[in-house]
Amino acid sequence: MSTPSLIRGYEVVIGLETHAQLSTQSKIFSGSSTAFGAAPNTQASAVDLALPGTLPVMNRGAVERAIRFGLAVGAKVAPLSIFARKNYFYPDLPKGYQISQYEIPVVQGGSLSFFVGDAEKTVRLTRAHLEEDAGKSLHEDYHGLTGIDLNRAGTPLLEIVTEPDMRSAAEAVEYAKALHALVVWLGICDGNMQEGSFRCDANVSVRKPGGPLGTRREIKNLNSFRFLQQAIDAEVQWQIDQLEDGLAVQQATVLFNPDSGETRAMRTKEDAHDYRYFPDPDLPPLVIEPAWVERVKAEMPELPRVMAERFQREDGLPAYDASMMTQSLAFAGFYEAAKRAGANPKLAANWLMGEVSRRLNAEGRGIEASPVGADTLAALIRRISDGTVSNNGARQVFDALWTGEGRDVDALIEAKGLKQMNDSGALEAIIDEVLAANAKSVEEYRAGKEKAFNALVGQVMKASKGKANPAQANELLKKKLD
Template sequence: MPTTPQLIRGYEVVIGLENHVQLSTQSKIFSGSSTAFGAEPNTQASPVDLALPGTLPVLNRAAVERAIRFGLAVGAKVAPLSIFARKNYFYPDLPKGYQISQFEIPVVQGGKVEFFVGDKKHIVNLTRAHLEEDAGKSLHEDYHGQSGIDLNRAGTPLLEIVSEPDMRSAQEAAEYAKTLHALVMWLGICDGNMQEGSFRCDVNVSVRKPGEPFGTRREIKNLNSFRFLVDAVNYEVNWQIDEIEDGRKIQQATVLYNPDTGETRAMRSKEDSADYRYFPDPDLPPLVIAPEWVERVKGEMPELPAVMAARFIEVDGLPEYDATMMTQSLATARYYEAAKAAGAVPKLVANWVMGEISKRLNASGAEIAAAPVGPELLTRLIARISDGTISNNAAKQVFESLWTGEATDVDAVIDAKGLKQVSDTGAIEAILDEVLAANQKSVDEFRAGKDKAFNALVGQAMKATKGKANPALVNELLKKKLG
């Protein structure tokens, strides 16, 4: 479901993603070797992982269940029968000389992912998600000009999620990847650690003039940061446009992004499926998934983000955008529900989470579970706004003190900084009488139909109270006095 084109230098950008999701199993997809990260090199590669003579792969049931869980979450078809194939290529970190993957019949077929870019809703359709094993890792640092091979990762279970080329900007691709990242963590099928390679992005990028056929794509491999994804795509798009404008044709290729230079560079010419000489793996029978298995997995799944968001809309009265933001991660949803359970108004919780809390989390790179202002503390702050003790502006000052660790008690900050609102009707009326007497011109303008004059009088009243008067009460009393 492509979105409205956002032209760059007169060209439409076309983007599709392939995400490699490391599944959260304790052992590898075809052997009993550990998948733990950080072990000494080559200590977790068994004879099965290396395909030594006399060994046979045995499929890990837990990996299949995680694939089923993902398929159900995105509304895809879980294939009752799928086939494992050998993808043949030669690379130093691929000990077998082939990778066991799925080709013609994947375990998950179709599906879609919904997300927001700003306040606009987007939908990206999925082509497939298939099970496969990971390769090893080539190491090029600290080897005195040589390269080392660590085969610990060889055989680690992956779910490769392939999208349709439905995205039309780098930002849209990044938001899709973030949503997918949050979903696989929500489902408990991946730990989401991008630095350890648990969630990797390959981005296919091409450009075309509007209305023309798709251009030749280049694949940016192994992006492990959403910021790098945006930077890499933007550089690649402009590079491709420069090439076309200079009269050169784009050659299909696999490229790498260098975050130090901000540039992409070609690694090798891009292979097509025929180059891999796929054929069914003779050591693995077809994967048969009975309907009862699917139903059992469905019954064990957590409440999905879309279902939870629909509940927040219906029960809490949140707008669709707010509800989606409150379910962008399981940690965010838990924070929101904890504050709501403590008695906070749902819409106000959502406003603070999307506003001040998100701003500070983004600046620090922290997760909401580690926010210095937890749900209970935020609830107490919101209560002081709701009961008129402090204004919204004063609440931000209190929040700042709580966030920085200057204080841990809402009321103590309010008292220490003298932030209580003046809500005494008699006191405010006396101040309004003085303001009206001193601003007869504004009074006359208001009575002549100039609404801006009313705001000017409110401003004078707030100034007279040094911003401490209850704004709602000032407005109410001023209207009465002006008739």
């Protein structure tokens, strides 16, 4: 295991708690809609408000999504789990408690692997439990007042908790991205971070290498990967400053201000006993029969890690490339469609990780919105493979395809004069002329100077106006010189 990198002589220790809003049409304990964007308080029923005489009823779809997640991460799906009341007062929590799970969660253990650069990292999961969301306090539209919108109250969440296995903000971000990709892949969460469907709390502490764990502070409600990175970096620097000044770090819940780039303490951090958890008397234990788990398993899509292993085995892709091809179902589908259309798998992966991803990221698009479809990309890759066009020429064709200058690969190659010279007779004639005109370079090459060969290749490409097939030019030139 590699030694973690240190920041100012300190080791960073991070664990994440992620709230994934489950993709059910109704709330976890009532029939109210979970649709986003409704007028305030129009989707809060008597059950969500805990009015006298109302009782919660478990949403089967939420449980099924939890089972699906547990199977995907190799966790234990508990045959029996219990709901508890987590007691605290907050204006947007109408019951005065939140229904959650504490001692016996529905999903126990598991792990998630991902890449940080080209190094693979595995983070252990502690648990994933079902719970209801609270409402929302609105501050922006009220001068000196706070509005309460209870539309979110009772929305089903799966809270996914890691062990403190991450050692940098970069690792935390890559874990969060991998988890986000997985829950969307499984269809259990839409992953919309702007709407609050996927948000992270980061528990951060620092310590001297080999020392005991430091005091952690929890950064709440981070709803973008960029904010997650910035918040952890800011918090780490703040904690180190405290310790270097001889001050103690107090356990606290903090908020991140993206405008100032700083974390700010909101309240001292509660421990579990402060919430006075106790089993909810209105909800019986949740029993999950083995047959239900088997049925969910049979309906599961091919998992990203399984698909990545298949791409390594069948297509010869390196592990990193295979993981990139399975970053989302849509991306994997695009790659497989390009293969079916005749693209060389490794070239298809290279183009998708390179030029395609670069353009998509620059324009803020997903692969679904790529102006160049899988069949068109495959047609271009086939022309690279058969030597019709060089890599440089292919990039020019790709640019024309992307900007809508044309749709037909062969027509664009022809119109732009990018077709490579594959006629060995014509190429030999050019090489003979280059050798005759560059006697000094020929002499230097034969004297052992390898750079002279590259100079001759350059002259051949220049004389052919870039149309010579580089591999063929190299081969013929070597034959003439040896």
